[in-house]
Amino acid sequence: MNKGGQGIMADTSSRVFISHIHEDDNDLPAMKSLLKKSGFDVRDSSINSTRPNNATSESYIKGEILAPRIRWAGTVIVLISKDTRTSKWVNWEIEYAQKMGKRIVGVWEHGAAECDVPEALNLYADAVVGWQGDRIRDAICGRISNWETSDGHLREKREIKRYGC
Numbered sequence: 001m002n003k004g005g006q007g008i009m010a011d012t013s014s015r016v017f018i019s020h021i022h023e024d025d026n027d028l029p030a031m032k033s034l035l036k037k038s039g040f041d042v043r044d045s046s047i048n049s050t051r052p053n054n055a056t057s058e059s060y061i062k063g064e065i066l067a068p069r070i071r072w073a074g075t076v077i078v079l080i081s082k083d084t085r086t087s088k089w090v091n092w093e094i095e096y097a098q099k100m101g102k103r104i105v106g107v108w109e110h111g112a113a114e115c116d117v118p119e120a121l122n123l124y125a126d127a128v129v130g131w132q133g134d135r136i137r138d139a140i141c142g143r144i145s146n147w148e149t150s151d152g153h154l155r156e157k158r159e160i161k162r163y164g165c
Contacts, residue, residue, distance in 0.1 A: 014042055031107070038137040067096060074140075077107055078090065090120075103126050105136065106127070112150065113151070
């Protein structure tokens with residue numbers, strides 16, 4: 001049983017990879033603290049300014065650094081900020097996580113209300129929630145499997161254009 005008395009969580013649920021752009025590194029400690037307050041013993045394998053990556057080969061970075069860390073994680077959390085959508089690295093991490101069958105949870109960063117999201121997140125997210133510990137916890141554990149706006153409301157259904165052959 002975890003310290004919060006909320007029952008047993010699968011060990012992989014506390015192993016997260018936080019996909020983000022480097023400009024959002026400053027939000028990582030707050031995210032980890034929020035998760036810890038929600039009962040997680042967070043072990044984050046993402047690359048950030050405290051654990052920089054000095055490699056220059058894209059194939060090496062993907063195959064030898066990022067891929068093993070994503071495979072190790074139980075959940076990939078994607079910090080959604082106004083510039084996340086343009087990151088080829090974030091899109092690749094999401095696509096790789098999807099191929100590995102990982103749970104993918106988007107979290108709206110403060111001030112990022114309803115900005116555009118990475119295309120891969122739009123395709124593969126299991127859940128998207130606001131910056132609230134209980135909502136993030138429930139999304140990681142699979143109790144939330146829908147898209148919410150940054151203030152916690154269900155996102156309106158979107159019309160998807162269909163084209164005939």
